[in-house]
Amino acid sequence: VKNPFAVGQHVYLRHPTSEDAEGRWHEWLSDEETTRWLVLHQWPNSVDSQREFYDASRRSRERLVLSVIDKATEQHIGVCNLSGINWVHRFCDVAVVIGEPEFRTGPYVVEAMALLLRVAFLRLNLRVVKSSFAGGNEASQLMHDVFKFREVGRIDQLFWDRGRYVDNVIAVLTRREWAARNGLPDIADEA
């Protein structure tokens, strides 16, 4: 485990490195299957684009990008982020992508999300985590159900998916809800 920011049983999250940006990361964000549900990634990605994103991200205080690392192999298997962090109102958006196909089964994505929520609520003192995903994305829907996000709205048929339009689902998880479920009532604050 090298330079960990958050450590779980199977994965840990750490600051991305330039080696990450120059490795497989940029390929994941060009891959048709990986990007199917990533609304902002419908254009080919390149090493240069990934380096630019990495450079911009490491200076940003509105976006926390973390690499997802398999503890057993130290392999960079995905990326997750808290974006649109608003330090006045203390909310953000959340996203997790497991790029390496062999790590899409197993506990990796669920554990990365659990670690990221803990970072958002406990370390960064954020009070609302928002999420936006495509209505036909079963994996995202299940992930949000597992972590008890509440659906708060939909924009009908906003996203194009292989020949059809699907809804944009908007969901939120407050720190109060998250803390209550995780047995941490003392931090169940005003959210």
Place this chain on the structure above:
Amino acid sequence: MTADVREQVVDIVATIVGVDPAQVDENSSSSSLAGWDSLRHMKLVLAVEEAFRIRFTDDEIVSITDVRSIIRLLARKSGVTS
């Protein structure tokens, strides 16, 4: 933890993963059952929560790796030892 609960968990796992309950025992896991992928893992978490009217914590969700771990969690949450 009663045999009834064990059977219920085995039935839930078998249904979600899509195998005969006879193929599922306490050692069954995502490694031993081909259909136990991450999508079905999340379905399994939700199905167990619904069946036993409980809510797992994030740590508990992550700790579910096999049938035995589910049964242990249920025992701990209900205060009954196996």
